[in-house]
Amino acid sequence: xxxxxQGSCPLRAVExxxxxxxxAQSLELPEPAMQPLPAGAFLEEVAEETPIQPEGEPxxxxxxxxxxxxxxTFSYLRESGWYWGSITASEARQHLQKMxxxxxxxxxxxxxxxLFTLSVKTTRGPTNVRIEYADSSFRLDSxxxxxxxxxxxxDVVSLVQHYVASCAADTRSDNPDPVPTPALPMPKEDAxxxxxxxxxxxxxxxxxxxxxxxxxxxxxxxxxxxRLVINRLVADVDCLPLPRRxxxxxxxxxxxx
Numbered sequence: 001x002x003x004x005x006q007g008s009c010p011l012r013a014v015e016x017x018x019x020x021x022x023x024a025q026s027l028e029l030p031e032p033a034m035q036p037l038p039a040g041a042f043l044e045e046v047a048e049e050t051p052i053q054p055e056g057e058p059x060x061x062x063x064x065x066x067x068x069x070x071x072x073t074f075s076y077l078r079e080s081g082w083y084w085g086s087i088t089a090s091e092a093r094q095h096l097q098k099m100x101x102x103x104x105x106x107x108x109x110x111x112x113x114x115l116f117t118l119s120v121k122t123t124r125g126p127t128n129v130r131i132e133y134a135d136s137s138f139r140l141d142s143x144x145x146x147x148x149x150x151x152x153x154x155d156v157v158s159l160v161q162h163y164v165a166s167c168a169a170d171t172r173s174d175n176p177d178p179v180p181t182p183a184l185p186m187p188k189e190d191a192x193x194x195x196x197x198x199x200x201x202x203x204x205x206x207x208x209x210x211x212x213x214x215x216x217x218x219x220x221x222x223x224x225x226x227r228l229v230i231n232r233l234v235a236d237v238d239c240l241p242l243p244r245r246x247x248x249x250x251x252x253x254x255x256x257x
Contacts, residue, residue: 065136066136069136069154069155070115070133072154072155073138073155073156073157075252076155076156076157076253076255077106077116077156077157078218079224079252079253080106080157080212080253080255080257081212081214081215081218081219081220081224082104082105082106082212082213082214082215082257083105083106083107083215083218084105084106084107084215085107085108086107086108087107087108088110089110089117089119089128092105092107092117092119092126092128093119093125093126095213096119096120096121096126096213097121097125097126099121099213100121100210101121101122101123101208101210102120102121102167102208102209102210102211103120103121103210103211103212103213104118104119104120104121104160104209104210104211104212104213105118105119105120105212105213105215106118106119106131106156106160107119109130109131111130114130114131114132114133114141115131115133116130116131116138116156117129117130117131118130118131118140118160120207120208120209122206122207122208129141129207131156131159135152136154137152137153137154138152138153138154138155138156138158138159139151139152139153139159140159140207157255157257158255160209160212160257161255161256161257163207163209164209164210164211164257167208167209167210168210212257223249224253227249227250227253228255228256228257230250231250231253231254231255231256232256237250237251237254
């Protein structure tokens with residue numbers, strides 16, 4: 001809208017109240033059209049703020065790190081000779097039924113949420129304990145009360161070797177009441193599938209690992225047996241004056257089982 005004012009005095013009055021002069025009012029400039037602001041314009045400052053994660057929220061893991069950890073574990077298990085692959089719980093029971101107490105093997109778990117299962121001959125017969133994987137570490141699957149005390153390891157072979165060494169130390173000691181290994185509940189793979197069936201009250205067993213049950217089809221070579229002896233006698237193979245190729249072979253399986 002253009003306001004036309006006649007005379008110089010009214011023009012000065014208009015100028016005093018901040019209106020445009022007459023010569024400027026005759027120039028009608030098109031007003032810029034108002035464009036709607038994007039929805040995120042009002043959230044720009046908020047988006048730049050660093051979100052605060054609540055306490056206790058699990059950290060985000062690198063999938064590549066998990067993949068490397070699991071691949072390394074599979075490599076160690078294949079070298080061990082006591083990894084039985086995808087056999088079932090019934091087949092593991094048949095293999096361990098007549099073996100002495102403490103004989104064990106590692107196999108693939110039949111549960112979709114677990115990778116491996118430890119099958120071991122106990123005083124009650126063969127039993128199965130799932131191996132839990134979380135945060136790039138492996139631990140035995142136990143009840144909620146015992147779980148905070150269960151140790152975690154970077155691979156399955158290290159886990160098994162730790163409990164074998166613990167049981168061997170308890171056997172060598174003269175302590176009449178050795179410190180028991182973690183009490184494990186009745187394995188879920190051996191539990192009744194029907195929830196209506198009664199579950200025995202005394203289901204906890206103490207884990208005792210003595211010797212691995214080597215698979216015949218994956219008999220260990222003489223080189224591997226020599227490597228086991230060297231690992232038992234030498235803490236650090238890097239201190240040995242060995243050719244590089246032989247030292248690399250020892251590092252491929254740095255265990256005693």
